[in-house]
Amino acid sequence: MSLEMNKIAAAGLTAGVVAMLSGFVADLLVHPRHLEKAAFPIEVASTEAPAQAAAKPAGVEPVLPLLAKADPANGEKLTRACQACHTFEKGGPNKVGPNLYGVVVGPMGHKADFSYSDAMMKHHEAGDTWTYENLNHFIHGPREWMSGTKMTYGGMKKVADRADVIAYLRQNADSPIPLPTQEEIDKVTAKSAAAEQAAPAAAAGGGEQQAAASGGQSPEQMIAAGDADKGAKVARVCQACHDFTKGGPNKIGPNLWGVVGGPVAHKDDFNYSDAFKKLHEAGDTWTYDRLWGFLHDPRGHVPGTKMTFAGLKQDDKVADLVAWLREQSDSPVPLKQ
Template identity: 45%
Template sequence: MDSFEFNKIAGAVLFTVLVVLGIGVLADGIFDVEKPEKPGYAIAVAEAGAAGDSAGKEAAAETPLPVLLASASAEKGADVAKKCASCHSFEQGGPNKVGPDLYNVVGRVKGSHEGFKYSSAMEEHHAAGETWTLEDLNHFIRDPKGTIPGTAMGFAGLKKDGERADMLMYLRSLSDNPVPLPQPEAAAPAASESAPAASASSESTPAPAQGESTNQEGATPAPTSSEQQPAAPQQEMKPQEEQKPQQ
């Protein structure tokens, strides 16, 4: 290899190095990256009070189940159930898939369907003898992992109240003897009954009669305006000395 060939190779290598370094300098000028004061990643953790407030607001905004089911439809729920058809069967005597058969699930003991292997979390509820009420299914279908931590169900949940209510009505219909629908609590009569009770309590305490003294027992009553203080004794008039007759 002559010197000319060597110079060409060395020049190409040097040019490549300069281009790479130039690109790095140019990138640093275009993209300004601020370095943190301390190395590491900042993890944002919500405060306990803020988390409690959000949970309280969510609980306060939750629609009562009787109100949800009042406008729900089992026919619409059959369409919603298609989202679960890949993991569950809904016909009587249907096979177990990824999840158990859901026929007659309302009122059934949790984790008790024959032939299905449940998670240990669900087995605990089964050992406690808990049953699937419409209220429990409402919470579980909305947030399976949050309702029963450790469950093997990987479904994200039905967050929309309307879809969830239709699904509950459909599950309720999958039975030879559907369970009764929950009735709304009689909050209005209770409020009306409290009003007479309050008025009765106010009537039971008699008001003091006019002119009666409100002093406590044992206290010295103040004299009334009609009572007069005893008049001070008048000073006795001394008889004037008799004038002596002038002589």
């Protein structure tokens, strides 16, 4: 009898451990508790998406010229992380995200039995489809390309990787669509070149608009005016990966007590990415400006970071969050008013 009870107890303990680890992995990939913003393209920025194909950000390399020689086998490998949220086989179930069989050139919001974001449904109602280039831009940066999507995935920045993934997705269909013609390739290449030439002027204008929107304030001034109580609420989504208490444990990410003003990669007992280790060796610290840039765009600010979170796009939320982080310290770093 005692042996049987031991077996039952062991089984229960094992099931609990597996459930716990599954939860941690799910949080790492999709941060499902973040309701505002699930790990791959196709269904994380504050305006509603337009009822037409979203405007493509300048600087995203076109994928059409690479598709003919793309490697679907490598694309399948690259989508393994996405399997936490998606299935790819015909008739496969929806998970956190929809099944993606037949997605290429299919309608946006193609699964009638899946609950899409309002942003995605506006594209569906407008008749928008997942063309090669629409997929390319969405995979590159889901939330940048479709404001309001539920996707928390930060995006795939290498155009060759995106081409391989799209080549794999193309094969997952009853009748794979034709590869782009040379005329189509020439057209998108010319359009991309024109966008690159216009980018410097657009960037200058954007900087003026941002300065006007923030009243010409610096990040530190906006943080000084931030609301730490609101920042504590913003930080809740981060608690899946970080602890903020003094002496608290590292989790998927390091404990962040005392991070403001501290050295980059400040925890000796955490295994940081090589990118962070280089910054640490260079003596870099978490100044208000560096935190501002990193929280807006982790991968853009520190290429090679392990962070999967795509970033906070609203200045006020970043200001509130840093204002709260500043208080999680024995000696908060002074702010310029």
